[in-house]
Amino acid sequence: QLHLQESGPGLVRPSETLSLTCTVSGDSISGSTYYWGWIRQPPGKGLDWIGNIYYSGSTYYNPSLKSRVTMSVDTSKNQFSLRLSSVTAADTAVYYCARPITPGRHNAFHVWGQGTLVAVSS
Amino acid sequence: SYVLTQPPSVSVAPGKTARITCGENNIGTKSVHWYQQKPGQAPVLVIYYDTDRPSGIPERFSGSNSGDTATLTISRVEAGDEADYYCQVWDRSSEHYVFGTGTKVTVL
Numbered sequence: 001q002l003h004l005q006e007s008g009p010g011l012v013r014p015s016e017t018l019s020l021t022c023t024v025s026g027d028s029i030s031g032s033t034y035y036w037g038w039i040r041q042p043p044g045k046g047l048d049w050i051g052n053i054y055y056s057g058s059t060y061y062n063p064s065l066k067s068r069v070t071m072s073v074d075t076s077k078n079q080f081s082l083r084l085s086s087v088t089a090a091d092t093a094v095y096y097c098a099r100p101i102t103p104g105r106h107n108a109f110h111v112w113g114q115g116t117l118v119a120v121s122s
Numbered sequence: 123s124y125v126l127t128q129p130p131s132v133s134v135a136p137g138k139t140a141r142i143t144c145g146e147n148n149i150g151t152k153s154v155h156w157y158q159q160k161p162g163q164a165p166v167l168v169i170y171y172d173t174d175r176p177s178g179i180p181e182r183f184s185g186s187n188s189g190d191t192a193t194l195t196i197s198r199v200e201a202g203d204e205a206d207y208y209c210q211v212w213d214r215s216s217e218h219y220v221f222g223t224g225t226k227v228t229v230l
Contacts, residue, residue: 046221046222046223046224047157047208047210047221047224048221049218049219049221060217060218062218062219063216063218096165101176106153106212106219107170108155108167108170108171108210109155109157109165109167110176112164113164114164115164
């Protein structure tokens with residue numbers, strides 16, 4: 001059964017870089033044709049898409065975050081990662097990783113991690 | 123930018139039908155996905171590509187999409203359906219996923 005698990009620091013200081021990893025079990029990132037995604041949700045607010053990455057490293061990002069986001073994939077560890085630079089309090093959110101329901105781009109997110117809360121504070 | 127407008131809240135009695143709308147100009151030309159999110163939990167996909175249900179989602183959940191409005195319909199509402207619901211599309215012009223503003227469904 002497919003399982004996604006986010007990990008990383010729960011507290012990041014303003015102006016620093018947020019780094020999270022999503023570990024995938026039950027599926028092989030390199031053996032699939034899915035675009036794996038990151039989505040976040042500020043406390044008490046709605047969902048905000050961050051970006052998606054393919055096993056080859058091909059990415060596409062939310063234009064509003066593009067200048068600060070970098071995603072990468074480590075197929076040997078079956079993980080993909082998110083880095084968000086120059087964070088502010090507005091980046092405080094629960095961060096989810098997810099896999100779409102069908103391969104290819106632009107598809108609905110079906111399997112989600114449990115989410116991890118990242119607070120930006122000094 | 124593309125904005126998907128949902129009613130902030132919908133209230134429905136048990137056993138009745140809840141309809142949640144998601145509005146934007148010509149949304150009928152896009153594929154709409156719907157998520158259910160209960161407090162403290164990750165979202166759950168309940169409808170994708172306007173009308174399809176993932177495995178394990180009850181037939182009580184259905185979707186439609188035409189013109190300027192997409193609709194998620196929950197028939198025979200149960201207490202367990204109480205949650206926030208979000209619509210989502212891929213906006214080709216701005217090259218990004220857009221989520222709706224969210225609707226809180228309250229079961230009376």
